[in-house]
Amino acid sequence: MTHLSLEDLREEYRRGALHEANCETNPFRQFAKWLTDAQAADLKEPTAMTLSTATRDGRPSGRIVLLKEMTDSGFVFYTNYRSRKGREMAENPAVALTFYWAELERQVRIEGRVSRVSPEKSEAYFRKRPKGSRLGALVSNQSSVLPNRGLLEAKLQQLEGIYKDTDDIPMPESWGGYCVEPDSFEFWQGRPNRLHDRLVYERGGGSDWTIKRLAP
Numbered sequence: 001m002t003h004l005s006l007e008d009l010r011e012e013y014r015r016g017a018l019h020e021a022n023c024e025t026n027p028f029r030q031f032a033k034w035l036t037d038a039q040a041a042d043l044k045e046p047t048a049m050t051l052s053t054a055t056r057d058g059r060p061s062g063r064i065v066l067l068k069e070m071t072d073s074g075f076v077f078y079t080n081y082r083s084r085k086g087r088e089m090a091e092n093p094a095v096a097l098t099f100y101w102a103e104l105e106r107q108v109r110i111e112g113r114v115s116r117v118s119p120e121k122s123e124a125y126f127r128k129r130p131k132g133s134r135l136g137a138l139v140s141n142q143s144s145v146l147p148n149r150g151l152l153e154a155k156l157q158q159l160e161g162i163y164k165d166t167d168d169i170p171m172p173e174s175w176g177g178y179c180v181e182p183d184s185f186e187f188w189q190g191r192p193n194r195l196h197d198r199l200v201y202e203r204g205g206g207s208d209w210t211i212k213r214l215a216p
Helices: 027-040 084-091 119-128 131-139 149-162
Strands: 048-054 060-066 075-080 094-101 106-116 175-189 197-203 209-213
Touching (some): 048 075, 060 084, 075 084
Antiparallel strands (some): 048 060
């Protein structure tokens, strides 16, 4: 039987503070400031986020995806529509995103509803991807059972031969983008003695947002 005792692991957070007076009134602008800080700190994959989905009956699952765009409408990422997450988002559009920048002792939690972006937008982004990534999208029937890796590599080799002399690779019908439209943001800043700062933005009427401080 495997047993790991982790009770004595400790980390004291002292890098910063989060005060209402210094925060943007709009959570998108506040997020942009923090993401810029994460990029300036030269963190590995600062746009990595945990996408949490759930089936219609509430069974949750999570995985890391990469943020590709933030607009006034929401947070955009791309994936296979037939993957587990794609199927779950089709059943239940309520999702959550979590960003964690450990070196800055910061976390952002976002909750909202997801919808597909337009085929034109997906196509435009697909054309910008490296050739290998586009071929990979054609190769992989994401989340399906794969008997062995050799089948995957053989299919890639075949497609590399077919598209050897062209960059015109078709976007799979099963691939495209999603946009998460938030209805709440929580910004978390680590503080000493586990008395962390937590500020929640909730959507009010129209374009207004209310800010609340939560106990740590």
